[in-house]
Amino acid sequence: MPGINLPPNMKAKYETACFSRLLLSALILMSGHMLYPFF
Structure with a gap:
């Protein structure tokens, strides 16, 4: 989301959550x- 400036640690947490969900x-x-x- 280009409009929102997140702190680096929040950004990393958010990206990790997205990646793990994907x-x-x-x-x-x-x-x-x-x-x-097989079904």
Whole structure:
């Protein structure tokens, strides 16, 4: 978000949360895709 100036530690925390959420959703998508043929 270009309009908001966050402190560096908050920015890092926010980016980490976004990244982990993205990674988790990707993992769920992948596992679902892998398991799909077996159901």
